[in-house]
Amino acid sequence: MKLSSKFLILPIAMLVIACGGNDELAQKKSELEEKRKEVATLNSEIEALEKEIAKLDPEFGKTVxxxxxxxxxxxxxxNFRHFIELTGAVLSKKNVAISGEVSGRIQEVRAVEGMRVNKGDVLATIDSESVERNMDEVQKQLELATIVFEKQERLWKQEIGTEIQYLEAKNRKETLEKNLSGIKTQLDRTKVRAPFTGTIETVNVRLGELVQPGTPMFQFVGESDLFIEADVSERYVGIVGKGDSVEIAFPSIKQTLKSKVSSVGSVINPNNRTFKVEVFLPRMENVKPNMISIVKINDYEKDxxxxxxxxxxxxxxxxxxxxxxxxxxxxxxxxxxxxxxxxxxxxxxxxxxxxxxxxxxxxxxxxxxxxxxxx
The missing domain is CATH 2.40.420.20 (conserved putative lor/sdh protein from methanococcus maripaludis s2 fold)
Known part of the structure; x- marks a missing residue:
């Protein structure tokens, strides 16, 4: 099938126009880039000339x-205040090791680590069988000695017998009474009790273990007499002193308070080149031993x-x-x-x-x- 020539001319003409248009656009873009380079070069030359002239004529520099x-x-x-910021830990002056006062085998351990106990609560029990047997024996001896003493006392009042017999009976009775009192005290000591209200830090004994007097059984921390201890760099020696104002923050419970430095250490730790400070901590709810605190000591202030x-x-x-x-x-x-x-x-x-x-x-x-x- 043959197409008419007039249908072929139109596409060819459009192609020629399109090619010509693209060439013209590319040429203008190229000219624009060249002009921009010329402007940049001129600006650089102008700036360099302005600097040179400004060196020779400062007034010219001010105008341009x-x-x-x-x-x-x-x-x-x-009122400007400077603080030394430290990380401190809550400690207790009532941090003690609780030991047994009698020898024997552990029958019961009631305390566990982290337990809060009140003063007098039983933490552990030591076998008291031998003590109880000894107490029964002394009790029977005391009963007999009491009967003998009472009879001898009646005879002595009737001026029968000698004074020595009376005194011996009295001494025997009183001695057994003291022995019985001591055994009762010993029996009570088979119950290891909390000396004050606080928290059990560590438990060092197990059920059935044999202990002797003085054997550490529990590490115990009281909830009163708390303070904060922190390490201060030695470069602040002579700057931080007792009585300095302190701001304390407890991040875990989001509480803050103000206090004072209560004690400053006199020895430098050779390992980290610091000395210790203690900060008084008033009684606060939710503050526990070993809690982390942020301590800010005010070492400089000017109005x-x-x-x-x-x-x-x-x-x-x-x-x-x-x-x-x-x-x-x-x-x-x-x-x-x-x-x-x-x-x-x-x-x-x-x-x-x-x-x-x-x-x-x-x-x-x-x-x-x-x-x-x-x-």
Whole structure:
């Protein structure tokens, strides 16, 4: 089948136009790229010339320099406090090892690790069979001695018999009474009891084990007389002292309180180069021995201190400085740092508190830069 020539001409014409359009677009893009390169080169040459002229003519530099957009802030005048932050642990002055006072085999162990007990609660029982037998024997001897003494006493009142017989009977009875009292005390000691209210830390005996007087059976921690102990670096020797104010936080129970340093150690630990401090801990609900706490000791405080945020302080070969705004220009102002705590630094010299400081944009400015303050 043959097609008419007029149907072939149209597609060919469209193809020619399309090819021509693409060539023109590519050419314009190429021209644009070349112009951009020329502009970049010219800008670089202009900037280099401006720098060279500014070195020879500072006034020219001021006129061509563009204004830098900044925000501002002011120094603060406040009660500045510095803290030493430490991790401490809650301890008890009533942390004792409970031992048996009589020998024998363990018949019962009631206490388990972590158990809270009250004063007088029985923790363990030691076999008391031999003690009980001894007590029965002495009891019978005492009954007989009492009868003999009473008869001898009646005879003595009737002036029958000798005084020696009376005194011997009395002494025999009193001696057995004392022996019986001692055996009862010994029998009571077969019950190992809690000396005060607290918590069982460790159990060191097992059922059926033979123990002797003085054998450690339990490690026991009381719930009263609690304090916090923390390690302080030796570089704070002479800085941290007894009576210093302390802020305590318990992260696990989200509670805080204020207290004071109650004791400062006098020996440096050679292993970690620290000394120990104790902080008084008042009675608190939910605070338990061995609980972790964050201890902040206030080692420095000054009223009406001039402070600035840490990030505004820069450094060069001459020292620390900040940028202040004067007559729409940024100026270097050298300062003397004081103490730094968290994000705030005390300024001891260089600022009086009335200055306007460059805040946002402080890294884009330099000395004698023209600035424009924006919100």
């Amino acid at each position: 320099r563009k204004s830098v957009l900044i925000t501002t802030t002011t120094p603060s005048k406040e 009406n201190a001039i402070t600035v945020p840490n990030y505004l302080i820069l450094q060069d070969s001459k020292g620390d400085y900040v940028f202040v705004v004067e007559n729409e220009q940024s100026k270097k102002r050298y300062i003397t740092r004081g103490m730094t705590y968290k994000e705030i630094t005390e300024v001891k010299e260089g600022l009086n508190g009335s200055e306007v400081l460059v805040d946002k944009g402080f890294r884009e400015v330099g000395d004698n830069f023209t600035v424009k303050i924006t919100e």
